[in-house]
Amino acid sequence: MSRILIVSNRLPTKILRTEESLTFQPSEGGLATGLGSIYQQDDNVWVGWPGLYVEDAAEEAYVCEQLAQNSMVPVFLTETEIRDFYEGFSNSTLWPTFHYFTQYATYEQSHWEAYVAVNEKFCRAVLELAGPDDTIWIHDYQLLLLPALLRQARPDCTIGFFLHIPFPSYELIRVLPWRRELLQGMLGADLIGFHTFGYMRHFLSAVSQLLGMSSQNGQIETGTRTVLVDAFPMGIDYERFVAAAASEAAIRHEANYREALRDVRVILSIDRLDYSKGIAQRLRAFELLLQRYPEWREQASLLMIVVPSRDQVAQYASLKEEIDELVGRINSRYRTISWTPIHYFYRSFPLEELASFYRLAEVALVTPMRDGMNLVAKEFVASKADQRGVLILSERAGAARELSDALIINPTDTGQLAEAMHDALVMPEEEQIQRMSAMQALVRQYNVFAWTQLFMDRLAYTKIKQHTLATETLTPTATAKLLSEYHAAPSRLLLLDYDGTLAPFHPDPQRARPDQELLLLLKALADVPQNRVVVISGRDRTTLQTWLGHLPIDFIAEHGVWLRPAGEDWQLFQTLSNDWKPEIRSILALYVARTAGSFIEDKEYSLVWHYRRADAELGAVRARDLLNHLTFMTSNGDLQVMEGNKVIEIKTAGIHKGSAAARWLATYQPAFTLVIGDDRTDEDTFRAMPPEAYTVKVGTASRSLARYHVSGTPDVRRLLRQLL
Ligand SMILES: O=P(O)(O)OC[C@H]1O[C@H](O[C@H]2O[C@H](CO)[C@@H](O)[C@H](O)[C@H]2O)[C@H](O)[C@@H](O)[C@@H]1O
Numbered sequence: 138m139s140r141i142l143i144v145s146n147r148l149p150t151k152i153l154r155t156e157e158s159l160t161f162q163p164s165e166g167g168l169a170t171g172l173g174s175i176y177q178q179d180d181n182v183w184v185g186w187p188g189l190y191v192e193d194a195a196e197e198a199y200v201c202e203q204l205a206q207n208s209m210v211p212v213f214l215t216e217t218e219i220r221d222f223y224e225g226f227s228n229s230t231l232w233p234t235f236h237y238f239t240q241y242a243t244y245e246q247s248h249w250e251a252y253v254a255v256n257e258k259f260c261r262a263v264l265e266l267a268g269p270d271d272t273i274w275i276h277d278y279q280l281l282l283l284p285a286l287l288r289q290a291r292p293d294c295t296i297g298f299f300l301h302i303p304f305p306s307y308e309l310i311r312v313l314p315w316r317r318e319l320l321q322g323m324l325g326a327d328l329i330g331f332h333t334f335g336y337m338r339h340f341l342s343a344v345s346q347l348l349g350m351s352s353q354n355g356q357i358e359t360g361t362r363t364v365l366v367d368a369f370p371m372g373i374d375y376e377r378f379v380a381a382a383a384s385e386a387a388i389r390h391e392a393n394y395r396e397a398l399r400d401v402r403v404i405l406s407i408d409r410l411d412y413s414k415g416i417a418q419r420l421r422a423f424e425l426l427l428q429r430y431p432e433w434r435e436q437a438s439l440l441m442i443v444v445p446s447r448d449q450v451a452q453y454a455s456l457k458e459e460i461d462e463l464v465g466r467i468n469s470r471y472r473t474i475s476w477t478p479i480h481y482f483y484r485s486f487p488l489e490e491l492a493s494f495y496r497l498a499e500v501a502l503v504t505p506m507r508d509g510m511n512l513v514a515k516e517f518v519a520s521k522a523d524q525r526g527v528l529i530l531s532e533r534a535g536a537a538r539e540l541s542d543a544l545i546i547n548p549t550d551t552g553q554l555a556e557a558m559h560d561a562l563v564m565p566e567e568e569q570i571q572r573m574s575a576m577q578a579l580v581r582q583y584n585v586f587a588w589t590q591l592f593m594d595r596l597a598y599t600k601i602k603q604h605t606l607a608t609e610t611l612t613p614t615a616t617a618k619l620l621s622e623y624h625a626a627p628s629r630l631l632l633l634d635y636d637g638t639l640a641p642f643h644p645d646p647q648r649a650r651p652d653q654e655l656l657l658l659l660k661a662l663a664d665v666p667q668n669r670v671v672v673i674s675g676r677d678r679t680t681l682q683t684w685l686g687h688l689p690i691d692f693i694a695e696h697g698v699w700l701r702p703a704g705e706d707w708q709l710f711q712t713l714s715n716d717w718k719p720e721i722r723s724i725l726a727l728y729v730a731r732t733a734g735s736f737i738e739d740k741e742y743s744l745v746w747h748y749r750r751a752d753a754e755l756g757a758v759r760a761r762d763l764l765n766h767l768t769f770m771t772s773n774g775d776l777q778v779m780e781g782n783k784v785i786e787i788k789t790a791g792i793h794k795g796s797a798a799a800r801w802l803a804t805y806q807p808a809f810t811l812v813i814g815d816d817r818t819d820e821d822t823f824r825a826m827p828p829e830a831y832t833v834k835v836g837t838a839s840r841s842l843a844r845y846h847v848s849g850t851p852d853v854r855r856l857l858r859q860l861l
């Protein structure tokens with residue numbers, strides 16, 4: 138039976154220790170409330186921290202047992218782990234960075250180490266639980282390393298990852314000392330989800346800039362798998378909020394509050410105490426409203442609920458003081474005997490009371506500086522049965538992408554915010570209903586169940602796609618078969634590409650020279666009498682000659698322009714002309730001028746534009762552009778344009794590694810053939826091979842004609858050593 142294992146730092150239940158007992162309470166925060174309706178379906182399980190330091194084994198066992206009754210499995214964290222992993226790396230490094238508050242970010246090596254260790258702890262907990270058919274769904278920034286850790290332990294498992302907070306611009310991510318490890322960690326997943334397309338775009342950009350992995354339609358080739366990246370705006374359990382708002386308890390609470398407030402109009406805000414939520418700015422805007430529009434004094438109040446959060450983190454503690462002080466100042470300045478400008482609550486409320494606040498309020502103020510989604514905005518909409526009420530929403534909350542019928546504001550523009558409050562208070566009912574009903578239709582349809590379904594469907598699709606597109610991994614069993622056929626064969630051909638296959642890439646192609654180990658390896662392979670070793674490369678013949686010419690091996694250079702059997706002279710594949718070069722060179726020069734870091738390689742019968750050293754994204758854009766340009770230029774058919782790994786190459790049509798390899802095979806038919814290559818130009822070689830040949834693609838497992846794949850040059854070296 139397959140089930141979903143939800144994994145997040147915090148469980149939807151938190152346990153508090155009172156003097157005499159333990160009490161179990163719902164956790165606050167969007168992740169817990171949002172997914173709270175999902176995990177109790179089927180046999181699903183939620184793995185996470187219960188917010189309690191257990192005192193002894195007996196208590197631990199008791200907690201496990203209690204939580205198990207509600208499909209939860211605890212991961213216990215120590216006080217030191219909470220300090221360094223949770224308050225430290227998660228909430229003093231990642232949270233401020235991802236919310237564009239880098240001025241608050243700290244970079245502590247010890248916090249990073251705790252982060253790694255706690256992610257490993259979660260990994261062990263999940264491995265203990267997960268069956269082979271289970272889907273592991275990891276949530277949020279506290280567990281960015283977990284996907285890759287699990288992938289390492291279980292290469293075939295199904296892993297989804299969802300980030301609930303914004304993913305910021307590459308310019309912020311690049312500041313983090315551990316930026317590559319964090320991205321690599323996320324790429325352990327099969328599907329990576331974000332609330333908005335903007336966050337997804339930033340992630341793809343960071344992966345491209347920092348890991349050099351490009352993407353197409355949100356798909357990243359990691360070398361061993363295709364990872365899909367997509368946007369899934371999270372919804373709420375709509376009917377639950379409709380029901381809560383219609384409940385007797387909510388109606389009763391509302392009546393009590395209404396009686397106390399008399400006919401004062403209520404503007405509501407609800408959030409965790411967090412600098413990302415723009416609470417202080419909102420208070421200043423409310424004060425400005427009272428100054429600009431004195432008619433609202435004694436007529437409108439701000440009901441502000443602030444839920445305690447992360448109060449051990451310095452910035453949160455000082456924000457608390459700032460808010461206390463601001464509320465005190467505004468209230469003392471404007472209050473009258475019968476009217477309080479700001480009703481401020483610093484605590485959390487159960488659902489029915491939240492529902493009564495949503496009912497009571499005519500205006501909801503959701504004005505974060507940055508917010509992954511913001512579910513309060515959606516909950517307010519769901520609670521408005523009579524469709525009256527106005528939502529004021531920050532353009533920097535993920536929810537603003539969907540709720541375009543809210544009054545969308547820039548939260549740093551205090552003036553605009555004050556005006557929006559005024560506009561909301563005077564908005565005609567007809568307009569309120571029109572806007573609210575449009576938002577309700579959207580929030581109802583894209584609820585949390587639809588969100589889960591969509592995410593799971595995309596995850597299943599990714600898995601299927603991975604399997605259908607993939608070449609087989611060169612497993613130990615397949616390797617054993619290869620070796621036994623190799624040993625049995627009286628004649629053998631090894632067709633080996635150079636860059637990306639025998640030697641790793643270097644930013645400067647001229648510095649990717651063979652090392653001693655490679656030279657010895659090739660020599661030893663070529664010395665075996667039954668073997669013929671051919672290096673088949675796009676490199677110019679002079680370079681191959683200089684680097685490898687002293688070895689008893691054959692060469693195919695410039696993608697087939699030049700051939701050289703061991704010990705003989707270089708031969709041209711066919712008579713060729715270079716008449717086309719000046720025109721194409723001038724086009725390439727244009728792209729060099731427009732793309733810092735790129736350059737032209739001028740080979741005897743080919744021209745190459747290299748963009749490995751250019752900005753990754755600019756390079757990709759210019760490459761597309763150049764390809765279009767060249768395809769148009771070369772449409773008469775005399776020339777061909779080849780795309781390699783961060784290169785675009787132009788040469789006479791009909792000459793490629795495949796045609797050269799085919800010519801080789803016409804004169805020499807080995808009993809065993811092994812072909813290894815890494816880029817698109819090697820696909821021509823794979824295509825030219827007889828079906829029994831062993832063709833091996835280095836790098837991504839997908840989209841290749843090869844039978845097998847390995848992940849990198851070290852695997853190639855290992856395989857070649859095994860032949861000896
Ligand atoms: O666990 P805590 O440190 O107490 O913090 C509470 C949660 O806050 C964050 O919630 C986010 O998720 C919401 C749902 O996707 C989204 O609407 C909101 O914009 C986010 O800030 C955090 O991401 C969770 O991990 C925390 O548990």
Ligand SMILES: O=c1ccn([C@@H]2O[C@H](COP(=O)(O)OP(=O)(O)O)[C@@H](O)[C@H]2O)c(=O)[nH]1
Nearest residue numbers: 165166167168170409444485486511512513
């Ligand atoms: O006293 C409270 C106040 C709020 N919430 C819930 O906390 C969540 C806040 O989620 P949001 O996405 O707005 O922001 P986050 O806190 O996750 O950043 C919402 O579901 C609220 O209903 C709660 O459980 N108790």
Ligand SMILES: [Mg+2]
Nearest residue numbers: 634636637815
């Ligand atoms: Mg190559």
